[in-house]
Amino acid sequence: MVNIFKSTHRFNLICLSKLTRLSNRMNSTECNSKIFDRRKIRNFSIVAHVDHGKSTLADRLLELTGVIKASTENAQVLDQLQVEKERGITVKAVTASLNYTFKNELYLLNLIDTPGHVDFSNEVVRSVTACQGVILLVDANEGIQAQTVAVHSLAKRNNLIIIPTLNKVDLPRADPDNVKSQLNSLFNIDPDTVLSISAKKGWGVKELLEAVITRIPPPDVNPTGYFKAHIIDTWHDKYRGVLCLAYIHSGTVEIGQEVKWQSNPKQHTVKYLALLRPGEEPINKATAGQVVMVGLGPKGGGSVGDHLLSIEATDIDQTNNAQPIKHMVYAGIFPADQSQHIFLSDAIKKLALNDSAVSVNVDSSPALGQGWRVGFLGLLHLDVFTQRLLQEYKAEAILTAPSVPYKIKLKGSKIIKHYKSEEVIITNPLQLPDSKHIEEYYEPFVMGTIITPVEFIGAVTTLCVDRRGTPLPSSAVDEKMTMMQFILPLSEVVIDFHDTLKSITSGFASFDYQDYGFHPSALVRMDILINGTLVEELSTIVHTSRLEYNARRLTEKLKEMIPRQMVQVAIQAVVSGKVYARETLKAYRKDVTAKLYGGDVTRRKKLLKQQAEGKKKMRSVANIKIPRNTFIDVLKR
Numbered sequence: 001m002v003n004i005f006k007s008t009h010r011f012n013l014i015c016l017s018k019l020t021r022l023s024n025r026m027n028s029t030e031c032n033s034k035i036f037d038r039r040k041i042r043n044f045s046i047v048a049h050v051d052h053g054k055s056t057l058a059d060r061l062l063e064l065t066g067v068i069k070a071s072t073e074n075a076q077v078l079d080q081l082q083v084e085k086e087r088g089i090t091v092k093a094v095t096a097s098l099n100y101t102f103k104n105e106l107y108l109l110n111l112i113d114t115p116g117h118v119d120f121s122n123e124v125v126r127s128v129t130a131c132q133g134v135i136l137l138v139d140a141n142e143g144i145q146a147q148t149v150a151v152h153s154l155a156k157r158n159n160l161i162i163i164p165t166l167n168k169v170d171l172p173r174a175d176p177d178n179v180k181s182q183l184n185s186l187f188n189i190d191p192d193t194v195l196s197i198s199a200k201k202g203w204g205v206k207e208l209l210e211a212v213i214t215r216i217p218p219p220d221v222n223p224t225g226y227f228k229a230h231i232i233d234t235w236h237d238k239y240r241g242v243l244c245l246a247y248i249h250s251g252t253v254e255i256g257q258e259v260k261w262q263s264n265p266k267q268h269t270v271k272y273l274a275l276l277r278p279g280e281e282p283i284n285k286a287t288a289g290q291v292v293m294v295g296l297g298p299k300g301g302g303s304v305g306d307h308l309l310s311i312e313a314t315d316i317d318q319t320n321n322a323q324p325i326k327h328m329v330y331a332g333i334f335p336a337d338q339s340q341h342i343f344l345s346d347a348i349k350k351l352a353l354n355d356s357a358v359s360v361n362v363d364s365s366p367a368l369g370q371g372w373r374v375g376f377l378g379l380l381h382l383d384v385f386t387q388r389l390l391q392e393y394k395a396e397a398i399l400t401a402p403s404v405p406y407k408i409k410l411k412g413s414k415i416i417k418h419y420k421s422e423e424v425i426i427t428n429p430l431q432l433p434d435s436k437h438i439e440e441y442y443e444p445f446v447m448g449t450i451i452t453p454v455e456f457i458g459a460v461t462t463l464c465v466d467r468r469g470t471p472l473p474s475s476a477v478d479e480k481m482t483m484m485q486f487i488l489p490l491s492e493v494v495i496d497f498h499d500t501l502k503s504i505t506s507g508f509a510s511f512d513y514q515d516y517g518f519h520p521s522a523l524v525r526m527d528i529l530i531n532g533t534l535v536e537e538l539s540t541i542v543h544t545s546r547l548e549y550n551a552r553r554l555t556e557k558l559k560e561m562i563p564r565q566m567v568q569v570a571i572q573a574v575v576s577g578k579v580y581a582r583e584t585l586k587a588y589r590k591d592v593t594a595k596l597y598g599g600d601v602t603r604r605k606k607l608l609k610q611q612a613e614g615k616k617k618m619r620s621v622a623n624i625k626i627p628r629n630t631f632i633d634v635l636k637r
C-alpha cells in the first residue's frame with residue numbers, strides 16, 4: 001500500500017482512507033510503476049451549455065471509478081475554487097485521471113471538466129487540445145442552447161469524436177425524442193447514436209463511460225520518440241513553484257530527467273510528477289498520451305502553450321496551434337492604497353499564472369497611482385478574477401470602469417512614429433489621441449447566436465437592432481425554437497445583453513458569441529468632468545448615434561451614485577470641449593454624530609468609525625468623494 005498520496009494540490013480533497021475503500025481502483029503501486037499502453041488511454045472532456053450538468057456528471061464518473069463515495073451527491077467535487085462553490089459555476093477546467101476496468105482490461109481515462117460560461121470558453125478550447133473526444137451533454141428538458149452550438153462546432157473544428165448525450169432524462173418535462181431530432185436537424189447527428197442519462201440519479205452513466213472507451217480513439221502519439229509535452233494549465237504552489245498540467249505528445253518522462261522549455265533552452269530537472277485523480281498521486285514515470293502534472297521546482301517556470309522537451313530534442317514543431325486569446329474587456333486594477341502595490345502585484349502575477357486568459361500590463365493613473373491594465377474575456381471573468389484576488393490572496397483592488405478594445409488608424413508621420421504603428425489597439429479610452437490624428441476608428445464586433453422560443457423572435461429582433469445589430473438568416477431548431485444570428489458591436493453585448501435577453505424572453509433564450517473582428521465605426525471619446533475636473537477613469541469611447549443618450553444616462557447615473565457633499569457638484573459629459581449633458585448635485589451637510597450631541601460615547605465612536613471606513617472606500621476628485629464601486633457600476637445600463 002502506498003503512503004505517498006499527498007493532497008497538496010489545489011484540489012486537496014481526497015483522503016487516503018477514502019481511496020482505500022474503493023472497489024474499482026487499481027492498485028496504486030501498480031499505477032506508480034506501470035507505464036500505460038497508449039491504447040488503454042482515453043482523453044476526453046465534457047462540453048455543454050451552462051447548467052446542463054457537466055459537473056454533476058463528473059461527480060458520477062468519479063463515483064463510478066471509485067474516486068469518491070456515492071453518498072457525496074451533488075458534491076461538485078471538481079468545482080474546488082471558493083468562487084465556484086459560491087456561484088455554482090465552473091471557472092477552471094479540472095483534470096481527473098480515472099481507472100476503469102472494461103472487459104478485463106484496465107483503462108486510464110483522463111476527464112477534463114470544463115466551464116460552461118462563454119467568458120471561460122478559452123478554458124474549454126485549451127482542454128480540448130489534449131482530448132480525442134467529448135461528451136456533448138444536452139439537457140433533455142431545455143434542448144439545444146446557444147453554447148451547445150458553440151461547443152459542438154469547437155469539437156468539430158478540432159476533429160474530436162462526439163458522444164451526444166441527453167442529460168436530466170429523470171425530469172418529468174424531459175423530451176428526449178424532440179432533443180434527438182434537434183440534434184439531428186442542427187448537427188446531423190444520428191438519433192441512434194445519442195445516449196440518455198440522468199447525471200443526478202446515475203442512470204445510464206456506466207453505459208456512457210463504456211462508450212467513452214469504445215467510441216473515443218486512444219491518443220495518436222509516439223511513445224518511442226523524444227519526450228515532448230504541451231502545457232495546458234499552470235498553477236502556483238507556495239513551496240514547489242509553478243506546477244503544470246502537461247499532455248505528453250511523444251516519449252516518456254520520469255523524475256530526475258533533464259528537460260528544457262521550447263521557449264528557453266535552459267536545462268531543468270523534473271522534480272514532481274503526478275496523476276491528478278483529481279488529488280495528486282505521485283508517479284515516477286509517464287508516457288505519451290497521458291495528461292500529468294509536472295513540476296520543475298521553484299525556478300523551473302512553465303506557461304500555458306509552451307512545450308516541455310527532452311534535452312536531446314532538436315526538431316521542435318509547433319504542435320500547439322491554439323488561437324491567441326482575444327480580450328473582450330479591459331479594466332484598470334489599482335491597489336486600494338499604494339503601500340499595497342508589491343503585495344497586489346505578487347497576487348496578480350500568481351493568479352494570472354492560474355488564469356492564463358488574462359493579459360496584464362502596467363498602467364498608471366494620476367489619481368489612482370501605479371496599477372495594471374488587465375484584459376478579460378468578459379465581465380463575469382473580470383468579476384471572478386477580482387473575487388479570486390480577494391478570496392485566494394486577500395488582495396483588495398480598485399477597479400476602473402471596464403471598456404472594450406478599439407482600433408484606430410492614425411494619420412501623420414509624427415503621430416505614427418510616436419505610437420510606433422499606423423494601426424493601434426486602444427485598451428484604455430485615455431490612450432486615444434486627439435481626433436485630428438485619427439484617420440479611421442474601428443470597433444470590435446461579434447457574431448451572436450441566440451436560441452429562442454419562436455414567440456420571442458420579435459422581441460429579440462428589437463433588442464438586437466436596438467443594440468446596433470445586423471441580422472443574419474435564422475434557422476429552425478424545431479417547431480417551437482429558432483436559432484437567430486446577428487452581427488453585433490461587442491460594446492453593446494458585453495455589459496448586460498445577456499441579462500436583458502433573459503428578461504425579455506422569460507429566461508428561455510440563450511446566447512453565445514464569437515469574435516467577428518474589427519470594423520470601421522463612427523466613434524468619439526466622451527469625458528466626464530466633476531466640478532470641471534476630468535475623471536479619467538470615467539472616460540468612454542462611444543458610438544456617435546449613442547452620444548446624447550449615453551451622456552444623459554451617465555450623468556444621471558453619476559448623480560444617483562455620488563453621495564451629496566458639502567459643496568454643490570456639477571457633473572458634465574463632454575466631447576472635444578462641447579458639453580452634451582449636465583447634472584447638478586445639491587450641497588448637503590452630513591454629520592452622522594450631530595443628533596448624538598451629548599449622547600452615548602460608544603455609539604458616537606461606532607458611528608465615527610463607520611464613517612471613516614466608508615471614506616476609505618471613496619475616491620476623491622477635486623475634493624469630491626466618489627464611491628469606488630461607481631467606476632464599475634456606472635457603465636452598466
Ligand SMILES: Nc1nc2c(ncn2[C@@H]2O[C@H](COP(=O)(O)OP(=O)(O)OP(=O)(O)O)[C@@H](O)[C@H]2O)c(=O)[nH]1
Binds near residue numbers: 200
Ligand atoms: N433533475 C436533474 N438535475 C440535474 C441533473 N444533472 C444536473 N442536474 C442539476 O442541474 C444543475 C446544474 O448542474 P451542474 O452540474 O452544476 O451544471 P454544469 O453544466 O456543470 O454548470 P456550469 O459548471 O456552471 O457550466 C444542478 O442543480 C444539478 O443538480 C440530472 O440528471 N437531473
